[in-house]
Amino acid sequence: MKGQEWYQADDVAEEYDTKRFSRGGRLIDDREKQAVVEAVMPVEGKRVLEIACGTGRFTVMLAERGADIVGLDISAAMLQKGREKAQRAGVSDHLQFMRGDAARLPFPDDYFDTVFAMRFFHLADTPASFLSEMCRVSREQVFFDTFNRFSTRTMYNWLLPMGSRLYSEGEVLRMLNGAGLRLHDEAHDFVLPYGFYRSIPNTVAETFREADRSLGETPLGERLASVSYWDARVE
Template identity: 40%
Template sequence: MAETYDDWYKTPKGRLVDKIEKEVIYEFLKPQPGMKILDIGCGTGNLSLELAKLGAEVTGVDISEAMLVKAREKAAKENLCISFCRADANNLPFEDETFDAVVSLSALEFASDLKKTLLEIYRVLKPGGRMVIGLIGGGSAWSMYYEEKAKKDSESVFRHAHFRTLDELIAAMPGENVQGKAVLFVPPDFNFENVEEALALEEKAQRQGRTDGGFICAVSYKPLPKRKELD
């Protein structure tokens, strides 16, 4: 998929979906210049490049070397210093407490044991840091769309996906002060040329507090060590 992966973001649907998903990612991540961020399942570097442009020190990992080749090419073209390496999220090649923040955008649907994978990701997070995880939402119009595609195409990557609900994602998150939010209520068969109509639909659903969005996102924090009280 590496050769054609970025074509999605050039379509009206891809642009708007990316915008909606990124808004909640940034709301929770709050990237700052100098922040050391790990991007899990970085693909061709879409999010990694954006974070680097904001001044973050970014490391991107993915299980696909073909995706990483594209990511490195894009970073070099834009003269961005990003470290991309091939790694499995279940066995990260980093020391404990290495990163200020860890983010993953639509990658961990393919984790068979989400809680176990999140614990490994949490391991490399510094105390005081935050972990932001975004997934395709289970029970949504979008997960049903991908499930239908998987039924029709034996080669579809979504045959290996596990679609969790927002409650399930929140329950799997290690750490403290876990918060979650569902977005992307515009259905996949919508005419994405109608941007204003799509955003109005999105705003109304979010205002109603719905949790069955096509994209779910959660954040948790790694607590700082408690100070020992003086005798």
């Protein structure tokens, strides 16, 4: 994985949520949580695994909605933040955080109803193998997001410390097919890149977000979207 050592540093975990989901980044957080809830619902009683759960943004959210959920991450510092978040939310007794490697998931075949990963595949060095492993432990659904090759993200991707793996739709579909997954639904969003939203106040970002949504509803906007959400079913 790209940036593995950087990601596991204590200071990165301390500032992770603040740097990414404050200011206009709150709109990114809102949209990602909406995407996860819409994909996984109905949530209550469902056995769920989150890959690369980080500080537990989605793990805790789904536990609050009644999911039986495990959050797995390689960073001990991130997992500790997740446990603190779960305790504050009052759900620490019915979710589990585990340190582990997404390339070798410590679960039997078909163990979960749903397996999902957000903000993961842009750092994956062997994405097809990760997707196959997610499929192996899921009996029904795999959900994930990608950053898109033909989008505004290409304009600044080279400036990022670790860069990002960018995907075309054709590449994602080939990966799904190779993993034994069938595409059930897809959504594309954010013509304006994430970095732009994080750099401006939330009140200002709201105006740009409205314009972004309007453009995104057009064929041009869908083609230029920088983020895609992929909802697949195990065949």
